[in-house]
Amino acid sequence: MDVTPPQRRARLGQELRRLRSLAGLSGDQLASRVGISQAKVSRIETNVTARPAMDVIARWLDAVSATSEDRERVMSLAEAVVTDISSWQALHRGSLEDRQRHLLELDELASDIRHFQPFLVPGPFQTPEYAHAVIESARFSAGTDVDAAVAMRMKRGARLRDDQDGPQYHVVVTETAARWVPRGNSSLRRAQLEHLVLCAKAPRITLQIILNDAPMEMSPMTGFVWVTYGDPAQAPVVRVETPTVGLALGGSDDLATYGVVWDRMLRAAMSPEESMGWLTVIARNAS
Structure with missing residues (x-):
């Protein structure tokens, strides 16, 4: 079945949480590097924030030293989530x-x-x-x-x-x-x-x-x-x-x-x- 917007948002949160964990960063540490609050990190990862800003996602990927493959996949997914058009x-x-x-x-x-x-x-x-x-x-x-x-x-x-x-x-x-x-x-x-x-x-x-x-x-x-x-x-x-x-x-x-x-x-x-x-x-x- 095709992916719905809520499912895409959930998948984006899962991907960002996975990359943070792989980088060995806590929520507080990532928040400090990205320039957002720890609460916002949690909201993005748990699909509470419906439309995370693209610049926040880009800084998140910088903070976890994402590979080019991971960056391309996550940014593409984030763009679909932000626009909510699929x-x-x-x-x-x-x-x-x-x-x-x-x-x-x-x-x-x-x-x-x-x-x-x-x-x-x-x-x-x-x-x-x-x-x-x-x-x-x-x-x-x-x-x-x-x-x-x-x-x-x-x-x-x-x-x-x-x-x-x-x-x-x-x-x-x-x-x-x-x-x-x-x-x-x-x-x-x-x-x-x-x-x-x-x-x-x-x-x-x-x-x-x-x-x-x-x-x-x-x-x-x-x-x-x-x-x-x-x-x-x-x-x-x-x-x-x-x-x-x-x-x-x-x-x-x-x-x-x-x-x-x-x-x-x-x-x-x-x-x-x-x-x-x-x-x-x-x-x-x-x-």
């Missing part, structure tokens, strides 16, 4: 099935998922035919496991609908996303809308729609998934996908920003009951 998923590379399996594994760790999607029906709520067309249209490299990826996506959707112990899944999509189908596949629209209604009825799923003419405080620019984990020691993560890379953002500033975006999307959306009624009507009238 290339956790190089999209369209490797196994498409593994990508879907990874998302299913993340669901098992999550207690709450908030998903905003402005452009298309979210993966867990797609029909097999729709999912196949979406995955094919989004692939930029050759692959032979599209059918396996679709099957895994269907398994994930079924689990979210049926698993009483799974995460609460709150989805906000635009009207454009609800109506969109891949080019040349307009025949999929009605079945997909009917399936979306089915998903919205699941006990642990909340679905809300933002109509195209709804007044909005900001434009719906980017889709994202906010994951809150069942383990309270594991900080929430926001996942954002681009055509080339997936980003996992766990910094407090990033979370605060996406929290604002989520709240604004909610204020623009119809209620779950209104959304269900609207979906039912357009599914019935879809061609």
Whole structure:
């Protein structure tokens, strides 16, 4: 499974503690050489300090006479921790099935998922035919496991609908996303809308729609998934996908920003009951 931001921070602390121990330095001795307090040394090593300064990490490595190999590895890890941005998923590379399996594994760790999607029906709520067309249209490299990826996506959707112990899944999509189908596949629209209604009825799923003419405080620019984990020691993560890379953002500033975006999307959306009624009507009238 890909490493989450909290796991990276823990690994950075472990690496820095290991190098200090190898150098035979106590926490007090290292603190004196780096120019920080012993308490801060402890906070960095035990993953309490979320974003240690890069210059502190550099002085730490100087103080323990780190090898060039150790320095390169630790500074790379520290940079990922400080920015809280990780290339956790190089999209369209490797196994498409593994990508879907990874998302299913993340669901098992999550207690709450908030998903905003402005452009298309979210993966867990797609029909097999729709999912196949979406995955094919989004692939930029050759692959032979599209059918396996679709099957895994269907398994994930079924689990979210049926698993009483799974995460609460709150989805906000635009009207454009609800109506969109891949080019040349307009025949999929009605079945997909009917399936979306089915998903919205699941006990642990909340679905809300933002109509195209709804007044909005900001434009719906980017889709994202906010994951809150069942383990309270594991900080929430926001996942954002681009055509080339997936980003996992766990910094407090990033979370605060996406929290604002989520709240604004909610204020623009119809209620779950209104959304269900609207979906039912357009599914019935879809061609």
